[in-house]
Amino acid sequence: MRKLTDSRPKDSASVLASGRAVAHESARKHVAGAARYIDDLPVPVDLVYVATGQSSQAHARIKRLDLSRVKAASGVLDVVVQADIPGKIDVAPVYGGDPLLAGDLVEYVGQPIFAVAATSQEAALRAVALADVEYEPLAAQLTVEQSIAADSYVLPEHHLMMGDPDGELMHSPHRVEGEIYVRGQEHFYLEGQIGQASLTEDGGIHVISSTQHPSEIQKLVAEVLALPFHHVVAEVRRMGGGFGGKESQAGPLACLCALFAHRLRRPVRYRMPRRDDMVQTGKRHDFLNRWQVGFDDDGRIRAAKMVLAGKCGYSPDLSEGIVDRAMFHADNAYYLNSASILGLRCKTHTVSNTAFRGFGGPQGMMAVEAIVEDIARALGKDPLDVRKANLYQPGRNETPYGQAIEQHILSDLMERLEDSSNYRARRTAITEFNRSHVCLKKGLALTPVKFGISFTAKHLNQAGALLQIYTDGTLLINHGGTEMGQGLYTKVQQIVAGAFGLSVERVQVSSTRTDKVPNTSPTAASSGTDLNGMAAQDACDRIKADLLAFAESHYQVSPTAVRFDNNRVYLDKDSMAFEDFIKEAYLNRVPLFSTGYYRTPKIHYDRTTAKGQPFLYFANGAAVSEVTLDTDTGEYKVGRVDILHDVGQSINPAIDIGQIEGGFIQGMGWLTTEELLWDDAGRVISNSPANYKIPTAFDTPETFNVALYDRPNNEETVYHSKAVGEPPLMLAISVWAALRDACASTTDYRFSPRLDTPATPERVYWALRACEAFNRSNEQAGEVSE
Amino acid sequence: MRLVVNKVSVETGPQAPEMTLLRFLREQRRLTGTKEGCASGDCGACTVMVVEQGPDGPISRTVNSCICPLGSVAGQEVVTVEGLASDGELHPVQEAMVNCHGSQCGFCTPGFVMSLASLHSEQAALLEADDGERRHRILDAISGNLCRCTGYRPIVEAGFQALKKPAQLANIVQEQGEGAPFASNETASEAGNGYYRPATEEALQQCLRDQPTARLIAGGTDLMLEATQLYRTFDVLIDLNAIGSLKQVSVTSEHIAVGAAVTYTELERTLGARCSELMQMLNRLGSRQIRNRGTVGGNIGNASPIADMPPYLLVLEAELIIRNSRGKERRERLIDFYRGYKQTTLGAGEYLAEVVFDRAAFEEPLKLIKLSKRYEDDISAVMGAFRWRADGSLAIAYGGMAATPKRALETEALLNRSIWQREGELDQVVLDLACEQLAREFTPMTDVRASADYRMAMAGTLLRKACRALVAERVGKATEPGVFSHA
Ligand SMILES: Cc1cc2nc3c(=O)[nH]c(=O)nc-3n(C[C@H](O)[C@H](O)[C@H](O)COP(=O)(O)OP(=O)(O)OC[C@H]3O[C@@H](n4cnc5c(N)ncnc54)[C@H](O)[C@@H]3O)c2cc1C
Ligand code: FES
C-alpha cells in the first residue's frame, strides 16, 4: 500500500460489546431474502446436477445392475458406480463402513448404488428411476430387539460401573423395573442437504457445502479423489439449519459433486430433494432403555442398573460417541449411589443414524426421568419432590463415570422456578380440576437438565481463528466454527468487537474456509462459542499485545494506560480514532493480523476403566410444563411452559433465549408429534413433511416464559458463558412428564403408565387405557381383600 | 404468457405445463429469496403473495409457489420477499422480524415474512381486534410455515409488533388503472404451451373435446405433487380457476350449491361464517396457503379416503352435478360417486361442476371431529361427521376408516331404530351396540398416521362424543370445553 485510505467506517451510535442482545449478523439479509444459501448461488451456464439411484431393499446382494437406460436418458452426462471412485470408497467419519456408493451389497432402503450427472435436476431425478437392478434379498434385521436377539452390533458395548449396584439393589427397601422405547427424530433442517464443487486450475477442488464440518469435507473429498489435502478447499457461509444432521451427512454430497466435477470438468451441484433427504440421511437414534432400580423410603435411588440400546443403523457413523453420551446422561441430574450402565450399539438394516442436538444425551435422560416418576408413584409423592431428593449435592456428587460435580446450581435453580411458576399452587388447582372433570385432565411437571459440555472425543476440543485488521479500521475474523442459525458468527463478532471497544459492524465475519483456518472440529456438541470464541479472543489478545507494545514505544504510554473503547484508542489522557491508531501502527510496521488458538483444559476419559472427566463443565436448566388432555381421544395441548436456564454469563441474551425456545420446541416435537416409522420391508414411511409432523406455531404454548439464570461459569470460558445449543432441547422432557402426570391422575396418581415416545395422541390414548386396566385390577384386588 | 413480478411486467416465453411458480422465480428470474424446503406444500418456505383486484382494491393471498403452476398466475401479480422493501426501507413485517429476533438460520424467514405481510395488508381491518383475535389471525396466517430453529414465539411477537404499523400493500403492488396487467384478464392458453385456462364452461368443454389427454387442475395442491414428488410431466393441463360459474357459492331458501372450483378460503367466508362446525374444520384443513388454493372439487375429485370435505358432504347427503365435454349433465349422489380406493364414476371428458345439498340439512345440528397427530396442517387419522336430522335420525360418515370416505349406513340404521337418547340422557347400551356395529362395518388400516386399532376405537369414541355434544346442545346443557377450544 503506497497511500493509506481516508475512508472511515460508519459506526452505529452505540458500541455494542458482549452481553448485549445484538441482532443476528444476517438478520436484515434473512428478512429481505438476501442471505444466500448454496442453492441461491449464481448458476454457471455449464452447471451439472446430481441424483442418486437408491436401493429398494433393506439387505440384499446386487446380482445385476443394468444402467443402460439411465445412461441413455435425456440430459444425462455421466453415471458412476463404486468402481469409478478413484480414491477411497469409504466416507465414514470414524470407524469406516459407509461406502460412498454401494458395491454389491446394500444394507438399507435408499442406500445410493449409483449416481447420475445431468443437465438439470429434473433430468437427473428422472434418469435414476430407469435403472434395472436385480437383487438377491438377504435376511434383514430391522429393530433393536432383533439386533439384541442376534447379538449383532456395529461397535462393542461399553459399560459404566459405580459401587456395587447388585448388592445395593438387593438391600433396597423398594425396587422398580421398567422399560421405554424412545424413538428417533428427523432433523428437518429447512434447507435440505446440498453441496457444490468446481475444479480449480491446479486440478484441485473448491467445494461449497452445507456442512457443520468443513475440514471433514475437505478430507473426504481429497481421499475420494486421491488428492493431497492442500488441493481441496471446503467452504461454508451459512446453513439453513443443521442440528447435527450436517455433521457427517453432508460428506457424500460433497464427494459426489467433486467426483463429477473431476470427471466432467464442469461445476456440479447436488441438492437432495426433501424425500431423498428423509430417506437417505441419518436421524436421531431410537433407544430401547431398560432398568432396575432400588430406592429408599424417601425416594432416594440406591442402585440403578440400566441397559441403553441405540438403534445405530447399518454402520457405526458417530454412534460410539452418541451411545457414550446417552450413558453419560442416564443419570441426568441425579446421584445414583451405585450404578451399572450398559450401552449397546445395535446394528439394523436401516439408514445409519447420526448426530442430532443432544447427541444421545436426551435418550439417556429419558430413562432416569421415567424412573424418578415411577418411584414417586410407588411412594405416593409428587415427582418433583423425588427429583429434588435425588439431585447431585456436595457429598453426593460422583457421576457413574467418575467425574465429580463441582458447581451445584440445580437445587437453587429449581427452587426459584418452582416459585416463579407457582408450581405448588398450580399442583393443588390441577388436582382439583382433575377431580371435577371427566373427559379433560391436566398434567404438570417440573424437570431438570444437566448436560455435559465438551466433545467426548478429546482431540476435537481445539479451535483456531484468524483475525485481520485493515488500515481503515475494519476487522475480518475467520474461525473454524460454522453458522447454522445458532448465532455463532454474531457472538464471535461481539467478542472481537468487545476486545477492541468497537461497534459490531466494524467486525466482519466471513465464510468458514479450510484455507483460512485448518484442521477444524465440527461445529457440534454445543461447543461452537466455547471453542471458537476463545480462539478469536486469543487472536485479539495477540494483536493487542503488539499494539500495546507499539503504543508504549511510539506514544510513550504505559500499556496499562491504553484503553480501547467507543471506536477510539485512549492513550493515557489523549485519545484517537481507532482507524488512525491502526494506520500509525501499520506505518510503524506492527503486524495487524494473527491466528488464535484454544484447547479445552482438564478433560480426559479412559475407556478401559470407564472413568475420567469427559466434560469441562455442565449446563443446567429446568422447565415446568402444563398440559391438558382429552381422555376420550388422547389429544392434548401444552398450555403453559416456564423455563429457567443456566447459560453462565450470557454473551447475547437474545440469541441465548432463541436457542432455549427453539431447542425446547424441537425437543417437544421429538417427544410428541414427530414419529419416525418404517414398514416391515425396512422402508421409511415417515418420508415427507406430509406424514412427519414437526411443531407449528399453534403448538408453541401461548404462555411461554423463558428466563436466564445469570451466574458466571466457574470455569474459564469466554466471558464465563456457557454453551447453550443442545441443553434446552431436553427441557421438553417436562412436556412428556406432564402428559404422564395427566394420565396418572386417572389412577389417583397411584400409577404412571408406560408412555413411549413420541407421545402422539394415539400413544396417550393407549396409556390411558393402561390406567383403566390398572384401576380395574386394583378394584378387583380390593374386592378380593374385602 | 405475461405476469407481474414485484411490479415488473414479465413475458415468460414458452413453459412446460408443470413449470412451478417457484422454479420460474428462482431459476428464470433469479429471485432466490423464495426458498424450496419441501416442494410439497408442507413447509411454507416458498410462500409468495398473489395479488388480485378486488372490488375495494387489491387483495393479497399467500400461495405455496412450489406447487403452484406458473400458468395459474398468468395475468396476475406476484410479490416475493424481494418486492417488499420500498426505497431501501424494510417492510414493517421485516423490521419487526429483525427487532424480535425472529430469524435464526433464516431459511424459513422469507416465507414467514410473506405470510405475515399478507396478513398485514389487512391491518386496517384488524385495528379493532383484541389480542386474542390478533393472535388467532397471526397463527392462521403462518399455519403453513414451518420453522425448525426459533420455536415460533419471536415470529408471533413480530406479527403483533408489525400489526401496529399501517399497511403498505399499495407500495408493493403495481399502480392500478389502465394497462395494469391483472386487469387484462389474459389467459395462459394464449401462450399455447399445454396450459389452458378457459374462462367459461363452454370453453372448458371445447378444451376437453380438443385435448382428450388433458388433466384438470384446480388448486393443484394435490395434482402438482405428481410433478414435484414423482417428477412426472403433463401433456396438457386445463385450469378451472378462471371459470366464474365454477367459483360460485349460491344459497337459496331450498338449496346450497358450491362450485367445484371454490377454494376453502372462499368457503370459509361464505358457508363457514354460517356454520361454526364447518368453520372449525376448515380452519384445520391444510394451512392458509393450501386453503387459498385448494378447492372442494379437487377434494372430491381426487377420491382420497382421507379427504376432509367428503364425510361432511356425505352426511349432508350432497349430490354432484357432473358435466361432460359435450355439455351433457348428470346428477349423482356423492355416496354413489366413490367406487374404490382413489376411484370414482367420472368418465372421460367429465368434470365436477357443483356440489348441491339441502339448505335445511346444512342448518341441522352437526358435529365434525378431526383427529390428527398434529393439530394444524395435518391429514386426518380419522374424520367423523355426524348430522342430527330434524326427524331425530343420525347421518354418520367417516374419513380414514375405509378405502373411500364412507357413510356408516348400518350403524345409522341400528341407531335410528333404537332410542339412543331420552331427554338429554344417552343410552349407553345402545351406543355400545352401535360401536360394535361400526366394528363390523369398517376395517381400517394401519399406516403412518394411526394404527387400525386406534382408528377403530376412535370411530366409536367420536360417535359417542358427537352424540353427547349434540344432545347437550339441544337441551342447553354445558359440555366440557375441548382441549383446543380455549386455546
Ligand atoms: C400441505 C397440504 C395439506 C393438505 N391438507 C389437507 C387436509 O387437511 N385435508 C384434506 O382433505 N386435504 C388436504 N390436502 C389435500 C388437497 O389440498 C385437497 O384435497 C384439495 O382439496 C385438493 O384440491 P385442489 O383444487 O388443489 O386439487 P387439484 O390438485 O387441482 O386436483 C386434484 C385432483 O382432482 C381433479 N379435479 C380437480 N377439480 C376437478 C373437477 N372440477 N372435476 C373433476 N376432477 C377435478 C384433478 O384432476 C386431480 O386429479 C392437503 C394438501 C397439501 C399439499
Ligand atoms: S417448498 Fe415447502 S411448501 Fe413449498
Ligand code: FES
Ligand atoms: S430460522 Fe431456521 S427454520 Fe426458521
